Amino acid sequence: MANAAPSTSLALPDDPNVRGDIVLEDPIEGREPLVRGDRDFHYITEAVCRGNELPLMKTPSTFVFGLLLAFAGFLLFGGYVGWLFWEGPGIWGNNNPVSWAWDIVNFVFWVGIGHAGTLISAILYLFRQKWRMGVNRYAEAMTIFAVICAASCVVLHTGRIWLDYFLFPIPNQMQLWPNFRSPLEWDVFAVNTYFTVSLLFWFTGLVPDFATLRDRATVKWRQLFYGALALGWRGSARHWVTYEKAYQILAAFSAPLVLSVHSVVSFDFAVSQLPGWHTTIFPPYFVAGAIFGGFAMVQNLIIPARAWLGLKDIITIRHIENMNKIILLTGSLVGYAYGMEFFVAAYSGNEYEGFTFINRAFGPYWWAYWIMLSCNVLSPQLFWFKKLRTNLYLSWIVAALVNTGMWFERFVICVTSLHRDALPSSWEYFVPRTEVLFLLGTFGLFLFLFLLFIRFFPVIAISEVKTILPQANPHWEGYAHAKGGH
Amino acid sequence: MSHHIEKPTDITVPPTSLWAKLPMIGGALAVVGLGATLGSAFGHDKARAMFSYLFAYELVLSIALGSLGFVLIQHLVRAGWSITVRRVAETAMATLPLFLVLWIPIGLLGLHELYPWTHETDEILERKRWFLSNGFFFGRAGLYLVGWSVLAIFLYRSSVKIDSLTDMGEKKKVIHLIWKVSAAGIFFYALTQSFQAIDWLMGLTPHWYSTIFGLYYFAGSILAMYAFVSLATMALQRAGMIKKAVTAEHYHDLGKFTFGHTVFWAYIAVSQLIIIWFGNIPEETEYYMARMGGGWEIVSYALPVTNFFIPFLYLVSRHVKRHRTAFAVGCIYTLVMRVVDVYWLVLPSYGAHGEGAHEPHLAVHWLDVAAVVGVAGAFLAVFGWLMNKNKVIAIGDPRLEESLAHENY
Numbered sequence: 041m042a043n044a045a046p047s048t049s050l051a052l053p054d055d056p057n058v059r060g061d062i063v064l065e066d067p068i069e070g071r072e073p074l075v076r077g078d079r080d081f082h083y084i085t086e087a088v089c090r091g092n093e094l095p096l097m098k099t100p101s102t103f104v105f106g107l108l109l110a111f112a113g114f115l116l117f118g119g120y121v122g123w124l125f126w127e128g129p130g131i132w133g134n135n136n137p138v139s140w141a142w143d144i145v146n147f148v149f150w151v152g153i154g155h156a157g158t159l160i161s162a163i164l165y166l167f168r169q170k171w172r173m174g175v176n177r178y179a180e181a182m183t184i185f186a187v188i189c190a191a192s193c194v195v196l197h198t199g200r201i202w203l204d205y206f207l208f209p210i211p212n213q214m215q216l217w218p219n220f221r222s223p224l225e226w227d228v229f230a231v232n233t234y235f236t237v238s239l240l241f242w243f244t245g246l247v248p249d250f251a252t253l254r255d256r257a258t259v260k261w262r263q264l265f266y267g268a269l270a271l272g273w274r275g276s277a278r279h280w281v282t283y284e285k286a287y288q289i290l291a292a293f294s295a296p297l298v299l300s301v302h303s304v305v306s307f308d309f310a311v312s313q314l315p316g317w318h319t320t321i322f323p324p325y326f327v328a329g330a331i332f333g334g335f336a337m338v339q340n341l342i343i344p345a346r347a348w349l350g351l352k353d354i355i356t357i358r359h360i361e362n363m364n365k366i367i368l369l370t371g372s373l374v375g376y377a378y379g380m381e382f383f384v385a386a387y388s389g390n391e392y393e394g395f396t397f398i399n400r401a402f403g404p405y406w407w408a409y410w411i412m413l414s415c416n417v418l419s420p421q422l423f424w425f426k427k428l429r430t431n432l433y434l435s436w437i438v439a440a441l442v443n444t445g446m447w448f449e450r451f452v453i454c455v456t457s458l459h460r461d462a463l464p465s466s467w468e469y470f471v472p473r474t475e476v477l478f479l480l481g482t483f484g485l486f487l488f489l490f491l492l493f494i495r496f497f498p499v500i501a502i503s504e505v506k507t508i509l510p511q512a513n514p515h516w517e518g519y520a521h522a523k524g525g526h
Numbered sequence: 527m528s529h530h531i532e533k534p535t536d537i538t539v540p541p542t543s544l545w546a547k548l549p550m551i552g553g554a555l556a557v558v559g560l561g562a563t564l565g566s567a568f569g570h571d572k573a574r575a576m577f578s579y580l581f582a583y584e585l586v587l588s589i590a591l592g593s594l595g596f597v598l599i600q601h602l603v604r605a606g607w608s609i610t611v612r613r614v615a616e617t618a619m620a621t622l623p624l625f626l627v628l629w630i631p632i633g634l635l636g637l638h639e640l641y642p643w644t645h646e647t648d649e650i651l652e653r654k655r656w657f658l659s660n661g662f663f664f665g666r667a668g669l670y671l672v673g674w675s676v677l678a679i680f681l682y683r684s685s686v687k688i689d690s691l692t693d694m695g696e697k698k699k700v701i702h703l704i705w706k707v708s709a710a711g712i713f714f715y716a717l718t719q720s721f722q723a724i725d726w727l728m729g730l731t732p733h734w735y736s737t738i739f740g741l742y743y744f745a746g747s748i749l750a751m752y753a754f755v756s757l758a759t760m761a762l763q764r765a766g767m768i769k770k771a772v773t774a775e776h777y778h779d780l781g782k783f784t785f786g787h788t789v790f791w792a793y794i795a796v797s798q799l800i801i802i803w804f805g806n807i808p809e810e811t812e813y814y815m816a817r818m819g820g821g822w823e824i825v826s827y828a829l830p831v832t833n834f835f836i837p838f839l840y841l842v843s844r845h846v847k848r849h850r851t852a853f854a855v856g857c858i859y860t861l862v863m864r865v866v867d868v869y870w871l872v873l874p875s876y877g878a879h880g881e882g883a884h885e886p887h888l889a890v891h892w893l894d895v896a897a898v899v900g901v902a903g904a905f906l907a908v909f910g911w912l913m914n915k916n917k918v919i920a921i922g923d924p925r926l927e928e929s930l931a932h933e934n935y
Binding site for chain 2: 166296303384
């Protein structure tokens with residue numbers, strides 16, 4: 041059982057910076073402990089709050105440097121958007137449909153990233169996968185920030201952004217309604233629902249931990265700040281009952297959202313008649329790809345963060361390994377979809393389908409296709425080997441490759457399908473110019489928000505992690521028993 | 527831990543129970559059903575008999591193949607909860623060699639009646655010859671069927687072997703081999719289960735294609751497997767076996783998966799429908815057009831309600847999943863609806879090609895029933911025989927205790 045094997049942790053060294061990285065053999069009986077070391081409840085609180093409670097003026101200079109760097113990226117984003125408002129989306133080269141791809145590529149990339157957070161927080165919760173409790177807070181935060189980046193792409197690409205409210209079905213005096221049969225309109229609903237529910241879910245989980253920070257606060261502003269966020273949480277039994285119910289219901293609401301959002305995004309492409317876009321496997325294929333890219337982003341963030349924040353006992357190598365396994369699974373699913381698309385293009389006997397896929401692999405954009413294929417399908421296959429999937433450096437590199445590959449996947453889908461469409465007048469070889477600044481800017485925005493989150497919010501779900509300590513097991517029989525073994 | 531959980535001892539089929547007679551009963555059903563169906567295949571009803579047979583074959587295969595997928599996944603994710611019910615799925619999986627034998631009538635008798643590409647030709651079919659040709663078709667079928675059989679026999683035998691092992695070192699060796707084989711096996715399973723659906727079902731309408739089709743079959747197959755495994759486990763308990771080993775907690779989880787795959791099936795089905803409907807390209811809409819006339823439209827309109835809304839609303843309840851009788855009703859309903867789904871996949875193609883081709887119309891034939899009785903009878907005979915032969919629970923699994931103590935919290 042999950043909590044019944046304290047003896048293995050005793051064999052580990054005492055240094056918490058080493059202990060979390062030690063790879064234990066896959067047990068065929070019992071389970072590896074989720075939190076390493078003989079930790080009590082209080083340790084969890086201390087370990088997580090330590091970073092948040094550092095006085096502002098004592099923020100480590102490396103962190104300040106990182107924050108400034110991210111802020112520079114954010115400024116780039118702001119500046120570029122300012123120029124976009126001034127000049128119009130012509131600076132994105134949108135006079136040609138092939139170049140429309142840029143904003144769409146980035147939108148799909150960012151909204152996909154968010155899916156890992158929802159999968160970890162909702163689906164793994166419903167599956168009672170207790171290892172999720174070490175990583176869910178990060179992943180959920182990542183979801184929120186990624187959706188903000190994604191939303192910025194669509195909100196800004198409409199051209200006259202002051203008319204963006206047209207996207208909502210508001211009765212207006214011009215009798216102008218959005219087309220409810222358009223998947224672009226479904227996108228508006230899907231992404232908005234997704235953002236709202238994710239935010240509520242994240243916040244609900246944070247409430248007890250905000251209360252912890254409030255109760256521990258030693259200065260006025262922190263008392264007020266966390267006090268307001270904690271919504272009067274007192275930790276009474278009644279509060280907990282309500283909390284658990286709310287959490288369960290929000291998890292149940294979020295679970296279908298993991299599928300629905302990216303399915304609707306895939307409909308944007310798939311309901312058209314364009315070869316390369318119109319194919320029935322798109323919805324599950326997009327969802328698998330989104331989870332794939334999302335987990336890669338979690339790895340990229342969490343591998344450095346757990347070392348930097350000294351949380352290796354809570355986010356152990358086992359967590360990293362588990363997420364690598366999900367990357368392997370979803371990467372293979374994506375590979376299945378690439379293969380099935382190619383096969384059916386050949387099987388269909390339809391020359392347009394056939395041309396599109398041959399052109400994808402060997403046409404002018406061959407390089408994008410092969411980057412996508414090698415990063416997304418080949419690189420995760422390394423994770424079949426335990427030695428490789430428990431290597432932190434390699435995990436980080438593969439995750440970065442996967443993120444690159446997933447960006448190129450969207451590029452391949454959008455650009456290569458459009459650049460030889462049925463209208464030869466719009467055939468073009470699209471080369472991004474200043475748009476690259478926009479992509480860099482969204483990364484700045486994302487990292488800026490993420491670093492602020494790390495500094496001020498509890499990065500681990502304190503109250504949840506406490507429930508997976510051996511002491512929380514009703515059958516636990518005290519420290520002496522745990523130390524003495526069986 | 528102080529509270530030791532006792533290993534179950536009621537793990538073999540009592541000689542007086544119905545389970546002991548299952549091989550005989552199944553065998554008798556098989557003789558009657560297969561005799562009637564294949565007998566008719568030599569008469570003037572040949573085409574109808576072959577369509578009924580293919581329908582029954584794909585229906586029952588989906589349970590056996592779904593079980594293979596389930597077992598592979600349980601090993602790969604190191605599942606603990608499912609160990610007390612895994613043997614039931616392993617036994618259903620171990621019937622796969624039977625489907626190698628049962629495929630022979632499709633390949634030898636019915637190829638011409640079932641698959642128009644074997645004798646018709648036009649420009650598009652000529653372009654598809656590289657894939658739709660007799661030699662390649664038989665080669666692929668051989669690969670799937672032999673591959674599944676080898677994989678299933680290996681997994682079943684290894685699991686049974688652990689039952690009698692006492693040395694943890696030896697167990698570890700077997701389990702590590704199972705893990706390795708499962709890793710390669712899941713790739714083989716994913717591809718072959720998709721391509722058998724493409725070959726044997728999509729090939730019925732050789733001009734039509736859909737990239738999601740393999741997943742459609744997978745969703746239904748895993749769903750049918752969960753319903754079957756739950757029902758078989760309940761039947762074992764009724765006959766006085768594994769009384770304490772399988773609890774409401776296990777049914778709750780099986781129920782969650784049944785519920786989840788009901789939703790998954792609907793998701794896949796609606797994805798295919800929306801994309802084809804919206805695109806409105808004739809070569810794709812053909813599939814739905816064949817199901818929108820001659821009475822089939824009733825089934826087409828009913829499917830979302832009967833296969834999604836009703837089981838969704840029923841199985842969403844925690845109480846239903848944990849209550850044995852209520853959950854049994856849900857499982858039987860799910861299996862019946864799986865019958866409708868496979869029927870709807872296969873039969874609209876009957877009579878659509880060749881001499882006397884006509885618009886599809888829904889007409890249930892006695893051969894449909896006979897074929898299902900025959901194929902399901904043969905399946906149950908082998909399933910029952912293996913259940914009698916070995917323990918009904920993976921008693922030697924090192925994580926059995928974890929599964930016995932499993933709780934949903």
